[in-house]
Amino acid sequence: MHVFVTGASGFIGQAVVKELIGAGHHVTGLARSADAAQSLTRLGAKVHAGSLHAPDTLRAGAAAADGVIHLAFIHGPGDIPLGRRLGLILGGSPRHIVNRFGAAITAADRRAIDALASALEASGRPLVTVFGTMGMEAGQTAKEEQEPDPRSPGWMRSQTEAAVKGWAARGVRATMVRLAPSVHGEGDHGLVPRLIATARKHKSSAYVGDGENRWSAIHRLDAARLLRLALEEGQPGARYHGVADEGVPFRQIAEVIGRRLNLPTVSMTPGQAARRFSWLAPFVAYDNPASSDLTRESLGWRPTHPGLLSDLGGEAYFRI
Numbered sequence: 001m002h003v004f005v006t007g008a009s010g011f012i013g014q015a016v017v018k019e020l021i022g023a024g025h026h027v028t029g030l031a032r033s034a035d036a037a038q039s040l041t042r043l044g045a046k047v048h049a050g051s052l053h054a055p056d057t058l059r060a061g062a063a064a065a066d067g068v069i070h071l072a073f074i075h076g077p078g079d080i081p082l083g084r085r086l087g088l089i090l091g092g093s094p095r096h097i098v099n100r101f102g103a104a105i106t107a108a109d110r111r112a113i114d115a116l117a118s119a120l121e122a123s124g125r126p127l128v129t130v131f132g133t134m135g136m137e138a139g140q141t142a143k144e145e146q147e148p149d150p151r152s153p154g155w156m157r158s159q160t161e162a163a164v165k166g167w168a169a170r171g172v173r174a175t176m177v178r179l180a181p182s183v184h185g186e187g188d189h190g191l192v193p194r195l196i197a198t199a200r201k202h203k204s205s206a207y208v209g210d211g212e213n214r215w216s217a218i219h220r221l222d223a224a225r226l227l228r229l230a231l232e233e234g235q236p237g238a239r240y241h242g243v244a245d246e247g248v249p250f251r252q253i254a255e256v257i258g259r260r261l262n263l264p265t266v267s268m269t270p271g272q273a274a275r276r277f278s279w280l281a282p283f284v285a286y287d288n289p290a291s292s293d294l295t296r297e298s299l300g301w302r303p304t305h306p307g308l309l310s311d312l313g314g315e316a317y318f319r320i
């Protein structure tokens with residue numbers, strides 16, 4: 001299959017490119033810079049120049065492919081064009097500004113999905129999209145068949161799942177892979193490295209309350225294999241869970257970080273955590289166990305790589 005991958009130069013994307021090529025597929029990756037293009041060429045992929053801010057480039061990439069894996073995502077203000085960024089910053093409290101950025105980023109993802117899917121309409125060609133288990137209800141093990149919860153910290157992004165379901169009804173073999181909040185492994189620059197950096201800065205590693213709230217996790221290479229299987233075998237409108245560790249108590253994550261940095265591990269109130277972790281605080285305190293039983297059964301997928309705590313025990317996360 002000729003697969004168009006957005007976000008192919010990213011942490012998960014590079015693993016997906018290797019996984020696809022290893023399984024005999026041909027890959028074209030979206031690149032918005034010369035550096036990204038070079039990294040894709042090194043991996044053996046072709047390059048399609050374009051951007052999330054130019055939906056026509058996404059449509060063209062998808063139109064030329066037999067299937068699409070969409071991983072590109074705007075993770076911060078730096079990925080938003082300057083003029084638009086200024087408009088989002090002006091006026092309102094810090095909370096309003098964070099919400100405005102969240103809404104702008106989600107809208108860009110929705111536009112990207114619409115552009116990619118429109119090129120695949122009525123063709124039965126697959127589109128794999130990613131979301132997060134953090135969009136699911138707190139305190140219970142999230143299952144694939146459940147809908148996202150408006151009270152969850154990941155709700156804003158999860159609303160786009162409805163659009164993907166709509167495209168599935170229009171003849172796109174569109175699937176959704178909900179990834180655990182920690183996709184870990186060599187090169188991780190997601191939430192766990194932020195926790196480590198925050199612990200270094202404040203000279204202690206923190207959790208909220210008793211720290212019994214749970215995070216799910218998945219190794220990047222297990223996620224890459226799951227995304228390939230979703231592309232090859234996913235059913236229209238299906239939701240899969242990219243989850244290997246079902247629920248690691250957050251206190252244990254904080255303790256490993258504290259131990260590895262030789263710093264104390266401390267409990268915080270929600271107010272203290274809000275000051276320390278800023279926009280990350282609701283995620284730090286969220287109880288978000290998730291199951292992948294249905295995913296394992298329907299795609300024959302089994303995680304085989306180390307779990308989060310074991311990965312944190314290695315050197316990769318603590319090199320300066």
Ligand SMILES: NC(=O)c1ccc[n+]([C@@H]2O[C@H](COP(=O)([O-])OP(=O)(O)OC[C@H]3O[C@@H](n4cnc5c(N)ncnc54)[C@H](OP(=O)(O)O)[C@@H]3O)[C@@H](O)[C@H]2O)c1
Pocket residue numbers: 006007008009010011012013030031032033036050051052053071072073074075079130131132179180181182183184190191
């Ligand atoms: N990593 C995790 O722990 C985790 C957990 C849950 C969900 N996810 C989701 O999984 C997906 C992949 O995550 P990741 O960790 O691989 O992210 P990443 O390493 O930050 O990669 C993001 C990718 O998106 C591309 N991108 C960003 N803005 C773009 C734009 N304006 N136009 C075109 N491309 C753009 C980046 O290109 P450049 O190389 O040019 O920067 C890069 O290839 C994302 O949707 C993410 O939210 C990740």
